[in-house]
Amino acid sequence: MPVGTQGTVKGLTPDQLRALGTQILLGNTYHLTLRPGDELIAELGGLHRFMGWEGPILTDSGGFQVFSLAQIRKVTDAGVSFRSHIDGSLLDLTPERAVRIQENLGSDIAMVLDECPSADAPEPVLREAMRRTILWAEACRNAHNRSDQALFAIVQGGTNPAWRRECAEPLLAMDFPGYALGGFSVGESAAAMQAALPASADLLPADKPRYLMGVGRPEDLLAGVAAGIDMFDCVMPTRNGRNASAFTADGPIRLRNACHRRDSGPVESGCPCYTCATFSRAYLHHLFQADEMLGPTLLSLHNVAYYLRLLADARRAIAERRFAPFHAGCLARWTRET
Amino acid sequence: MPVGTQGTVKGLTPDQLRALGTQILLGNTYHLTLRPGDELIAELGGLHRFMGWEGPILTDSGGFQVFSLAQIRKVTDAGVSFRSHIDGSLLDLTPERAVRIQENLGSDIAMVLDECPSADAPEPVLREAMRRTILWAEACRNAHNRSDQALFAIVQGGTNPAWRRECAEPLLAMDFPGYALGGFSVGESAAAMQAALPASADLLPADKPRYLMGVGRPEDLLAGVAAGIDMFDCVMPTRNGRNASAFTADGPIRLRNACHRRDSGPVESGCPCYTCATFSRAYLHHLFQADEMLGPTLLSLHNVAYYLRLLADARRAIAERRFAPFHAGCLARWTRET
Numbered sequence: 001m002p003v004g005t006q007g008t009v010k011g012l013t014p015d016q017l018r019a020l021g022t023q024i025l026l027g028n029t030y031h032l033t034l035r036p037g038d039e040l041i042a043e044l045g046g047l048h049r050f051m052g053w054e055g056p057i058l059t060d061s062g063g064f065q066v067f068s069l070a071q072i073r074k075v076t077d078a079g080v081s082f083r084s085h086i087d088g089s090l091l092d093l094t095p096e097r098a099v100r101i102q103e104n105l106g107s108d109i110a111m112v113l114d115e116c117p118s119a120d121a122p123e124p125v126l127r128e129a130m131r132r133t134i135l136w137a138e139a140c141r142n143a144h145n146r147s148d149q150a151l152f153a154i155v156q157g158g159t160n161p162a163w164r165r166e167c168a169e170p171l172l173a174m175d176f177p178g179y180a181l182g183g184f185s186v187g188e189s190a191a192a193m194q195a196a197l198p199a200s201a202d203l204l205p206a207d208k209p210r211y212l213m214g215v216g217r218p219e220d221l222l223a224g225v226a227a228g229i230d231m232f233d234c235v236m237p238t239r240n241g242r243n244a245s246a247f248t249a250d251g252p253i254r255l256r257n258a259c260h261r262r263d264s265g266p267v268e269s270g271c272p273c274y275t276c277a278t279f280s281r282a283y284l285h286h287l288f289q290a291d292e293m294l295g296p297t298l299l300s301l302h303n304v305a306y307y308l309r310l311l312a313d314a315r316r317a318i319a320e321r322r323f324a325p326f327h328a329g330c331l332a333r334w335t336r337e338t
Numbered sequence: 339m340p341v342g343t344q345g346t347v348k349g350l351t352p353d354q355l356r357a358l359g360t361q362i363l364l365g366n367t368y369h370l371t372l373r374p375g376d377e378l379i380a381e382l383g384g385l386h387r388f389m390g391w392e393g394p395i396l397t398d399s400g401g402f403q404v405f406s407l408a409q410i411r412k413v414t415d416a417g418v419s420f421r422s423h424i425d426g427s428l429l430d431l432t433p434e435r436a437v438r439i440q441e442n443l444g445s446d447i448a449m450v451l452d453e454c455p456s457a458d459a460p461e462p463v464l465r466e467a468m469r470r471t472i473l474w475a476e477a478c479r480n481a482h483n484r485s486d487q488a489l490f491a492i493v494q495g496g497t498n499p500a501w502r503r504e505c506a507e508p509l510l511a512m513d514f515p516g517y518a519l520g521g522f523s524v525g526e527s528a529a530a531m532q533a534a535l536p537a538s539a540d541l542l543p544a545d546k547p548r549y550l551m552g553v554g555r556p557e558d559l560l561a562g563v564a565a566g567i568d569m570f571d572c573v574m575p576t577r578n579g580r581n582a583s584a585f586t587a588d589g590p591i592r593l594r595n596a597c598h599r600r601d602s603g604p605v606e607s608g609c610p611c612y613t614c615a616t617f618s619r620a621y622l623h624h625l626f627q628a629d630e631m632l633g634p635t636l637l638s639l640h641n642v643a644y645y646l647r648l649l650a651d652a653r654r655a656i657a658e659r660r661f662a663p664f665h666a667g668c669l670a671r672w673t674r675e676t
Binding site: 006007014031043050261287290 | 344345346348349350351352353369373374378381382383388389390599600602612616617618620621623624625627628630631632634635636
């Protein structure tokens with residue numbers, strides 16, 4: 001899922017996203033609640049109409065941004081009080097409010113409010129977050145009314161599979177229509193995450209969507225797919241694109257580098273996206289050197305195309321029972337000296 | 339002509355420009371010569387291929403930017419020496435070099451090098467600029483080699499029709515395939531420009547393209563059309579779009595204004611462009627409040643659509659022999675209190 005933090009996937013129109021084959025977008029509850037406000041979006045017909053995206057939308061609960069961006073005042077079993085990073089106003093986010101906001105936004109998939117500590121937090125902190133995540137999941141389920149919106153649960157527990165199991169079991173008993181792994185890629189090394197993924201993903205029902213939140217690099221996505229994950233979201237394609245960094249089958253390249261100045265080849269050879277079909281690396285290099293906004297747009301477009309293609313290739317490899325060699329081949333290409 | 343200063347119409351892809359019905363773009367010789375360089379663009383197949391635009395391109399001579407952006411060192415009959423605003427390097431722009439650059443860029447229409455003083459400059463300054471403009475036009479014509487590129491002359495002379503005639507006559511004798519009026523919208527009032535336009539345009543052959551350089555606001559364009567002008571270029575659609583200002587049939591609106599916060603209507607009612615067909619004023623307001631780059635892109639797109647539609651409407655009105663009432667109706671709508 002490309003990430004539409006503030007009601008827009010940065011730099012790309014819904015038409016461009018559709019042409020890329022985007023199946024579903026993520027919207028950020030925290031950002032949209034602070035600005036322009038979920039009530040206003042509801043009044044204007046919901047998030048789909050507001051942002052001009054007719055396909056599915058998943059919204060997070062706002063919890064992750066509250067814990068990472070806002071100045072927290074107090075966390076209790078009832079919810080979390082925080083100051084907005086935009087205007088400093090004092091706000092409460094409770095499980096009931098998180099559900100109400102997402103019902104106002106009208107997303108197709110809503111997420112329960114969870115507490116998301118850093119994976120390297122001390123055991124008591126992680127355990128307290130697990131306890132509250134379970135408590136809040138039940139409160140969210142009870143508050144949830146929209147029959148046209150699925151509510152997914154989130155499993156916490158850091159990189160410890162036993163704790164993941166402790167957190168997952170009561171959530172599984174509540175029978176949510178989908179499950180996410182939260183708290184990965186938050187404080188731990190990529191190796192630690194990849195090591196903990198298989199056991200953690202195995203806890204989740206195979207016949208329901210399994211979603212690894214906020215991940216990640218191409219190698220992390222393939223590790224997730226290998227572990228059985230079905231859904232991902234990450235800002236990397238667009239954020240890296242804005243910073244002149246492009247993903248390619250041979251690993252990332254930086255378009256600002258002088259070696260691209262006279263390069264008449266595409267960003268990624270063989271990529272069918274508009275950027276690669278139309279423009280040279282030299283042109284992208286020029287756009288970034290000249291600080292032209294078309295550079296971020298064109299490279300975000302390519303990077304989203306790259307991510308969607310990587311996962312389409314992974315799905316095809318799974319269907320053709322050759323995912324393991326596909327996975328190994330990708331890793332070998334990305335780590336080869338170029 | 340939408341303006342592609344640095345090899346890109348800011349924020350818009352060539353595909354979007356084509357979908358808007360853009361017939362021809364303007365490229366800036368001064369900017370492209372300094373970065374990435376005309377030799378590099380030639381090596382990469384010319385400006386069309388470089389920027390992914392298959393339609394016609396007109397390039398200016400670089401003179402206007404040298405006189406307005408660069409630190410001038412010396413102007414002689416041979417040309418102008420200046421320091422680049424990018425890296426401070428010392429450069430020469432001669433008539434021969436201006437032609438050579440535009441031949442390297444491979445534009446469909448090239449412009450002669452001219453000296454463009456402010457319209458309110460003292461008479462000796464204006465007369466010296468006229469003399470040099472005529473001298474340089476001849477030098478450009480002699481230096482010009484590409485048979486697949488038209489070279490247009492530029493008439494100077496400020497707001498004084500007699501001086502415009504003095505400048506035009508020797509240029510007309512040189513039989514260029516098209517003629518431009520330079521130096522308008524440079525220092526004089528809009529009223530002074532509009533007053534001087536008819537007599538100035540009448541000096542130019544009616545059977546060749548007549549181009550009013552760097553103009554302007556919608557009312558200036560219609561004044562130009564009324565005077566017989568065929569071509570315009572202006573950064574206003576894209577610059578104003580980036581600054582949250584939209585052109586509409588009822589005059590300009592500012593999307594940052596709080597009155598648009600809950601407005602579910604389109605930027606311009608009845609406009610068929612992608613922005614107006616897909617998004618509300620409330621959404622555009624939100625994008626600008628949140629400093630999202632999609633705001634500048636979507637509003638630039640609408641404003642270019644508006645300009646192209648205004649001139650398509652003018653052409654239709656001319657063909658149907660009702661341009662005067664069309665013109666009067668536009669002015670009445672734009673000046674009505676709303």
